[in-house]
Amino acid sequence: MPIPRRSWAEPFKIKVVEPVRLTAPGQRLAAIREAGYNTFLLRSEDVYIDLLTDSGTSAMSDRQWAGMMLGDEAYAGSRNFYRLEAAVQRLYGYRYLIPTHQGRGAEHIISRILIKPGDVIAGNMYFTTTRLHQELAGGRFEDVVIPEAHDPASEHPFKGNVDLEKLEALIARHGAARMPYVSIAATVNMAGGQPISLENLRAVRKLTARHGIRVILDATRVAENAYFIQQREAGQQGRSIAEIVKETCSLTDGCTMSAKKDALANIGGFLALNDETVFEEARNLVVVYEGLHTYGGMAGRDMEAVAIGLEESVEDSHIRARVGQVLYLGEKLRAWGIPIVLPIGGHGVFLDARAFLPHLPQEQYPAQALAAALYLDSGVRAMERGTVSAGRNQDTGEENRPKLELVRLAIPRRVYTQAHMDVVAESVFCVHEERQRVPGLKMVYEPRYLRFFQARFEPLA
């Protein structure tokens, strides 16, 4: 008898385990009340399966842990800095490296250098910290992602693509002198981990080059983006992830990077650049905000872990299993008719909270409510990516009402098993069965910046 299909498995075995525990329903209720119905404010001890984020939550390899022992904790000129610099040059192809404590440190520095008050920064959908740093530098963010990105049901293979006509119209309206750079994310987190194609990025490069506008890449999940290119884009099937990553970077002038995601480290980040003048300014500013330009807020051992993680992140077998696990969870939910963002993204499965909880208007924060309900059901922690995350309009102070009202089940890399994914899927199924009982929320405390991290809520019913 022929076997119907051949499975793949993770390209690693497990050497160290960390116990997790499921608390009782009454304890979960007490914990979520204490946390103001905000999963960011839960204690991780009270969480069973933690899908809050894929950021800094990866399991490091034995090579990375061995590398940690080779940390050279010199204040200046640590050998691990040079290892990291060489890894970025080899794998991403940029000339200059500025280490930072994490991605937002790099966003801060590049925004301060390139943005003047009144400038307009176009990008393929906003990311929370990226946009805030652009705004704090006096800029205004304009979304130029294709419209399909705002439609959870659209199965466009590259929902992270830029709408080139929209970008061209923006340049015509504001003039290239007011547009210091175009901000390109690969993948687009807020759209559901959706990729941008090489073809589209090449076209963005061509268009912006005509106007002398830079392209700055958010390379946080560039290896996952490369996987989708390899799987979906015409002519890319024979290429390695490493080749595609390098070409992606080559179409841009620099990148900001959170090493806490693709790069498989628990902390770290960097700014990488090709322009020597911008680099020199960044090397000076980093000293003010992060640390000396050969550590930028990272310990030597962390730079070593990032250097090794970067190498591992572009291995084809790694990325196939990583995204494969996300697809496994997503396919399961999809087969059960649970509304999720399609196509399934690279770093997580995103529940469509508007379709999931149609009885809740957006003013009652359906995604926040759904994340709380999921935690109450099973101790699974997810994250709101909807109205709370979108914040308020810079000029009017009104709440932004994004089309996407999502709950993200972000999957840490190399951390959970297929059985954990089954438990998560079954819990989502049960909450869906009982969805009429999920109450809306009202916000009772709202911090000024990035409110989703610390806001507090109370149930309405």
Ligand code: F0G
């Ligand atoms: N860019 C993207 C696309 C991100 O997803 C993140 C972080 C950052 C930049 C900022 O990097 O956290 O190292 O300062 N995203 C995390 C998340 C927080 O959960 O998606 P950072």
